[in-house]
Amino acid sequence: MTTLDYQAGLGAGFAAAKRVKTTLNSWIRHADRLQARINELEAENRALREKVTLSYASTQAAGFMCNELATIVERVAPTAALADPAARQAIRRQHLGALLLEKGYTYDPETGTLVSSPSGPRVSG
Numbered sequence: 001m002t003t004l005d006y007q008a009g010l011g012a013g014f015a016a017a018k019r020v021k022t023t024l025n026s027w028i029r030h031a032d033r034l035q036a037r038i039n040e041l042e043a044e045n046r047a048l049r050e051k052v053t054l055s056y057a058s059t060q061a062a063g064f065m066c067n068e069l070a071t072i073v074e075r076v077a078p079t080a081a082l083a084d085p086a087a088r089q090a091i092r093r094q095h096l097g098a099l100l101l102e103k104g105y106t107y108d109p110e111t112g113t114l115v116s117s118p119s120g121p122r123v124s125g
Contacts, residue, residue, distance in 0.1 A: 016022035081087045093109045098106045105114050109114045 070082065070088060073080055077083060097107050100114065101117065102121065104117045106117050107114050
């Protein structure tokens with residue numbers, strides 16, 4: 001092996017090492033971007049979980065209050081429509097369906113299925 005062959009091999013080795021280092025650095029930058037995005041999504045997920053938890057608790061509290069009010073209505077005005085549990089449930093389903101339709105969903109109360117409406121949310125004007 002001559003010095004020229006040695007230098008050519010050394011040059012080729014350095015070039016290959018440089019390509020590997022460039023590729024490695026590219027993957028490191030890509031991994032860093034992915035990690036940053038994961039961190040962003042985790043923060044969004046935490047915020048969403050907090051909102052859902054608050055919404056659930058608020059809905060539960062409203063439900064308890066409605067039950068208390070229903071008990072009072074049954075006692076004070078037993079012939080009123082809201083004194084009948086079946087009538088209350090029908091009214092609740094009717095309003096739930098209308099509210100969900102405004103948000104762009106259709107709701108089947110029999111199956112509990114919620115489907116995105118093809119027409120999207122209703123815009124009030």
